[in-house]
Amino acid sequence: DVKVTQSSRYLVKRTGEKVFLECVQDMDHENMFWYRQDPGLGLRLIYFSYDVKMKEKGDIPEGYSVSREKKERFSLILESASTNQTSMYLCASDTNTGELFFGEGSRLTVL
Amino acid sequence: AQSVTQPDIHITVSEGASLELRCNYSYGATPYLFWYVQSPGQGLQLLLKYFSGDTLVQGIKGFEAEFKRSQSSFNLRKPSVHWSDAAEYFCAVGAGTASKLTFGTGTRLQVTL
Numbered sequence: 529d530v531k532v533t534q535s536s537r538y539l540v541k542r543t544g545e546k547v548f549l550e551c552v553q554d555m556d557h558e559n560m561f562w563y564r565q566d567p568g569l570g571l572r573l574i575y576f577s578y579d580v581k582m583k584e585k586g587d588i589p590e591g592y593s594v595s596r597e598k599k600e601r602f603s604l605i606l607e608s609a610s611t612n613q614t615s616m617y618l619c620a621s622d623t624n625t626g627e628l629f630f631g632e633g634s635r636l637t638v639l
Numbered sequence: 640a641q642s643v644t645q646p647d648i649h650i651t652v653s654e655g656a657s658l659e660l661r662c663n664y665s666y667g668a669t670p671y672l673f674w675y676v677q678s679p680g681q682g683l684q685l686l687l688k689y690f691s692g693d694t695l696v697q698g699i700k701g702f703e704a705e706f707k708r709s710q711s712s713f714n715l716r717k718p719s720v721h722w723s724d725a726a727e728y729f730c731a732v733g734a735g736t737a738s739k740l741t742f743g744t745g746t747r748l749q750v751t752l
Contacts (some may be wrong), residue, residue, distance in 0.1 A: 570744040630682030
């Protein structure tokens with residue numbers, strides 16, 4: 529069974545903290561994505577990566593960075609968390625088919 | 640740039656009734672179109688996709704969708720809804736590359752017994 533695993537389901541952080549969200553896929557997919565999900569706004573693409581060490585900005589990259597040192601792992605980094613980054617973060621992967629495989633999400637609360 | 644509109648935020652249907660969820664897209668060329676479902680506390684799962692060919696596509700769990708170019712629509716249908724279909728449904732469009740998707744805001748489906 530294909531699997532995308534997000535390391536933390538729930539996180540609570542304080543304003544200004546550095547936050548790492550980790551995502552691992554076991555399907556050897558080239559593409560990996562980070563989305564943010566907010567009520568009434570749907571899913572918005574933060575960053576995506578087509579290959580190791582390659583990344584491209586999505587629609588809302590401000591305040592975020594990413595790292596992909598290995599094919600199976602894609603990390604989302606909030607350098608200095610702010611309250612407006614309280615959200616659900618979804619990681620996904622695919623092989624250019626459009627069939628994204630999603631993790632269960634990481635719900636981040638920034639106080 | 641592409642965009643997706645799901646005009647219904649919330650829909651309630653009775654178990655056994657038919658269902659149609661609306662999706663309109665904006666894109667200049669032939670789009671790649673998708674429907675995903677998100678059960679509570681879960682990630683999204685692909686229901687079906689349209690790339691080309693037959694405009695009526697079948698998906699998992701008894702769902703189907705019809706691509707209508709003239710109406711820029713890709714509505715999702717199911718003839719008889721089950722209580723387990725209660726979830727949030729997202730329409731998405733891909734352009735250029737199938738993978739970089741733009742999602743709609745979602746429709747939450749409630750099923751009454």
